Amino acid sequence: MSATGGDGNDRRREELQAFDDTKAGVKGLVDAGVTAVPAIFRHPPDALRELPSPPPADAPAAIPVVDLSGAPREEVVARVRRAAGTVGFFQVVNHGVPDELTAGVLAGVRRFHEGSPEAKRRAYTRDAARKVRFSSNFDLFQSAAAGWRDTLFCDLAPDPPRPEELPEAVRGVMPEYGAAATALALRFIAHFYSKGLECRPLDYFRLQH
Known part of the structure; x- marks a missing residue:
């Protein structure tokens, strides 16, 4: 590696560390009045040329939708099997998690991101063992x-x-949302996903009640 390349890498590392040390994330840059995208967020031109072309704007959606209301169980299992075997993932609708609970979580997360820098600094960490963590870019470095x-x-x-x-x-909404989402996951895996894949959920998904 050339001296120039080494210096460039060292400078980038310092810039990344300085950004991480603020514990304020991208929102902190915006709040500080940044007027240009910093260099650490810019992709090299060669990398941009290698990106695949985006799909046409009128291309049909490719994400399968599994509706849990109304359809017989066997039909839902067949849809799950088909989606898992072709696309590999799918969207679940009419799943029983109240819309107002989901909306409450989204509103709470927005309040956090738009809230005080002090609250963000307290939560900021790259320790994957922490159950609650705020950070900017898990793969920043x-x-x-x-x-x-x-x-x-x-x-x-x-x-x-x-x-x-x-x-x-x-704090007021996340525990309730977590309980509802976990109950949905357990029910869905036990009654639909494992049936679609013809496997025992405890063997393959290590469910814990």
Whole structure:
């Protein structure tokens, strides 16, 4: 590696570390009045040329939808089997998690991201063992270019975090949402996904109640 390349890598590492040390994420840059995208977020021109072309705007959606309401169980199992065997993932609708609960979580997460820098700094960590962690780019120090995103991660199952571990903005709604989402996952895996794949859920998914 040339001296120039080494210096460039060292400078980038310093810029990444300086960004990470703020514990404020991308929103912190915006709040600070940044007027241009910093270099750590820019992809090298060669990498951009290698990206695949986006699909046409009028291309049909390719994500299968599995509706849990109304259809007989055998039909739902067949849809799950078909989606898992072709696309590999699918969207579940009419699943029983109340819309207002989902909306409440989204509103709480938005409050957190738009809230005080102090609350973000308290939650900021790259320790994967923490059940609740806020950070910007989980692969910040490995990727060729950082993504313009911040993430609040909450590990809600099988052992949810204690209420005091959750940021105040989501503390009132996240436990309830986690319980509802976990119940859906257990029911869906036990009654539909495992049947579609013809396997025993406890053997393949290590479910914990």
